[in-house]
Amino acid sequence: MxxxxxxxxxxxxxxxxxxxxxxxxxxxxxxxxxxxxxxxxxxxxxxxxxxxxxxxxxxxxWGEIELPDVEQVGWREAAAAMARNLHAMVIRHPWLVTAMSTHLIYGPGKARHDNHLIGVYEAAGFTGRQVEWAMNAVFVFALGQAIGEASDAAWRRRLRRAGGDPEERERAAIEQIAEIASRFPRLRARMDAPGDDGPGQRFEFGLQTVLDGLEARLGAR
Structure with a gap:
């Protein structure tokens, strides 16, 4: 070109x-x-x-994150939607975790997101510094959940770049992890339990728990 x-x-x-x-x-x-x-x-x-x-x-x-209308859906659903979108965005772009740890990321896309998020928590009733604290509680949870999945993607990418059979190397690593975990009774019991949940259910449980806590703080005031 x-x-x-x-x-x-x-x-x-x-x-x-x-x-x-x-x-x-x-x-x-x-x-x-x-x-x-x-x-x-x-x-x-x-x-x-x-x-x-x-x-x-x-x-x-950062510009990919949709900004819900807080007046239409309410503060809690707006906060949840933005957390879900953040989580999904980081998983789509796992390199962002590395970039955020080595570069100062702040431009129009990030500012657009943050400006709207402030409005969401102000609409909830938080004031002063508590707006930032409430935002941070949900943001850190959503980002932390995404980091685990993004790290898995980065690890698999490194296996592919290393050559050989990446699927075989992945199986060997997982088998080694399972063997180590099986030496500890609580971990072994969790490994043997039926695996009927998934990342989406775990994320939603944690997200709603954090929002429950924020809502309780508002009610206590």
Whole structure:
């Protein structure tokens, strides 16, 4: 793709695609240029370096989170919906966990999300610093739940990049974990119990529990 036909928006979206496929460690200007069908030098006309690109891509994916109308659905459902969307967004883009630990991610996409979230918790009745505390309680829960699943995705990607048979390596690792856990009675009992739940049920249980606590705080006041 010739330099004059590239736009900053195209480059950022392509960077998100490369990051989704290969993680932060797999992104560089040459790889991105090849993804776009262009020379790496063409990318430098729009972004300064890889770090700049990671920050732009990370802020781009924050823009994917939908902003519910709190007046229509109520504060609790609005807060729950944004937490679910955050959780899903991080799982779609597991590299974001790494990016957030090494880069300062704050741009229009993140600011748009935060501004709306403040309105949700103000509508609930929180005031002053408690608005931020309530936001943080739900945000940290949703992000923490997503980190576990995102870490699994990153681990599987590393297995694929290492060569050999990634499925066999994954099976061997899981068998080793199961063997270690089986030495401890409570872990062994949990392993033997029927597995009829899933990540969605676990997430929803925790989310509703956090929101119950916030609602109780409002009621106590």
């Amino acid at each position: 010739p330099r004059e036909t590239l736009s900053r928006e195209q480059i950022v979206r392509a960077a998100v695609e490369v990051l989704d496929a290969e993680g932060v460690e797999g992104l560089n200007m040459r790889r991105l240029g090849a993804w776009l069908g262009s020379a790496a030098t063409a990318v430098y006309w729009h972004v300064k370096n890889k770090d700049d690109l990671v920050v732009l891509a990370a802020d781009e994916v």
